[in-house]
Amino acid sequence: MEIVWKLITWKLKIKKNMFFPKQKNVKLKILKTRRGNVRLPAFMPIATRGAVKNLTPEELKNLGAEIILSNTYHLFQKPGLDVFKKIKGLHNFMKWSGPILTDSGGYQVFSLSHKRKITEKGVKFSSEIDGKEIFLTPEKVIDIQLAIGSDIIMVLDECPPYPCSRKYAEKSLDLTLKWAERSKKHFNLKTIHYKLKTKPLLFGIVQGSTYPDLRKKSAEKLIKIGFDGYAVGGVSVGEPREEKIKIIKLCAQILPKNKPIYVMGYGRPDEIVEAVKFGADMFDCVIPTREARHGRIYILNEKRRLKIKNLNSKNFYKTLQITNNKYRLDAKPLDKNCQCYTCQNYSRAYIHHLFKTKEPLGQRLATIHNLHFYLYLMKQLQK
Template sequence: MAAIKYHLIKKDSKTKARLGILETPHGIIETPVFMPVGTQATVKSMTPEELKEIGATIILSNTYHLYLRPGHKIIEKAGGLHKFMNWDRAILTDSGGFQVFSLNSLRKITEDGVEFRSHIDGSRHFFTPEKVIEIQNALGSDIMMSFDECAPYPADYDYVKKSMELTIKWAERGKRAHKNTEKQALFGIVQGGTYEDLRKECAQRLVDMDFPGYSIGGLSVGEPKNVMYDIVNLTTEYLPEDKPRYLMGVGSPDDLIEGVIRGVDMFDCVLPTRIARNGTVFTSKGKLIVRDAPYAEDFSPLDEECDCYTCRNYSRAYIRHLFKANEILAARLATLHNLYFLIKLMGKIREAIRQDRLLEFKKEFFKKYYRNKEEY
């Protein structure tokens, strides 16, 4: 039996948006879905109970970071990542590829894998496609990623072509090494930079390998938004309808809506938690920098339309005070709000697809969110 099963429930008539259900060993996920990021086996400042309360059904954790600290063998001894962090819903782990390739001067790529130095203590390590599968098998995530090379932007055609070929070879090797297919689903990752022919070729070759799901990687790395949207639109054309599609590292409200319109089912991003810790929150009327001076005597909630715990109980003035005083509660309240905002947004997107009015919803949402802009 396969580890996951995707059911396509409804397609939007005017866009490529899909309403679906993803069955996993740790629960059912309604898609499209946003996945909060718990890099080091924790969504920064949130408890698993709080994540459940705000409606999170799946979170993401990071292979590279957990391999370096505390080590995948320790997590395996604990009974896997779910037990280790006390989270009984679904977990997706990335391959560590993005982190390793972000190290730049600290890494060396060969056909066999990547040699890199730890960002923690400078120690040497070697990731192969097989090693990355071994680590994720030990972590016990519901959904795993193939090891891929994430090409930088911009990069010339020949480099990206070689990088894509390597990603495909590594996907083949990872698929061969993955034995726990009944409990863990391995996704293939489509690379190819901003070159349409390479994206098409990569998608088609990965589809031929018959993965249970497909990720779109190598985007949101500095390319213009319209280019990203075009590549996503092109890539989903070549992905099967009966498998989930995951756009990696993308999670601003506008990107979520635009991604869904182009046929994406799953998203993750550190953005909501990272900006929350810096005092920036999402609201229905756009982003708000709550630590700024104008909010010192503003006793309204972060967002009048939000019913999260933070907005029901605290004012902008109080949260600004917490940030100014460097209190830990500031990050907790802002993080909870931002994650709730995006999870709630995905619920509204699903409802709009159900009612076949996603484009109308997009227009209404953007009109408020970008209220100072002429176009949306």
């Protein structure tokens, strides 16, 4: 009987480590989720409300996207959980078969500074849609993400503003850590009957503003609680670049290398390259899609083609504003060395024309190119 029990225990230990390397110092190369593998480092195109602006899920897949990000707060507001329960989750709703990470919505809720009230129980705020009062707790946020069908669930956290006093940062961090503990307990309770291969992952979020000792405290406490991955939050709320780099570098040194490190809302191509060098694995940012909609195009610098050795400089890329009149007669593609659909088929002059005449196709073609640029960059970094 004792031998049988030891065998069961041994099998459980093996199962527990199926998704991650056993050695904490072994860097994770592939993130395994219930809906497929994600090669790291990875960039997640943003599908805030269940759609990446101007693109279909099929186009995203063809561009090489392996995972996307959606927002719990916005999806909870509209279309609402009744829709996801009826249609069996966001994947079926939007017809995306790959993994989805859902942001907890904490950043959006806490940006409503004059409309929300925070207590240890949760956060109370008024809906931007109909003005109704909504009360979110760490437990409810987990339930919402499970109903959405998220493959990577983020805990509810408070993202402190920049700048903020040490006193505020300490109080905010204590609340975030309490919420993280409650989130983990509730997640375990709700997923106790899930088979390992069908269980979503749960990520904790490191906060602490720009105070190194608070960041260290946050990371160490989250490791003790135990999560499938760790996010670095609060690095896209107005901090100077030097502060962001310090925070990311510090957190990457403390957090286990055999778990994914996700830097939230970050960043420009050169910032991503720098963060990867420190040990970061996952990124999301509105930059490639938002700037595409305004005609700002990311291209490789002619003198520094995209090879690993050239990524040591932030000068490996540049941007062009396709709405400028100098492109009106330019017959070249956006980037002559780019293999994306846009560059293989259309000229700068045509895309300039589309933007000038406000044809939606212009935004679509620019979005295809910018996302291809970001996703191709990640492929080079994966090498």
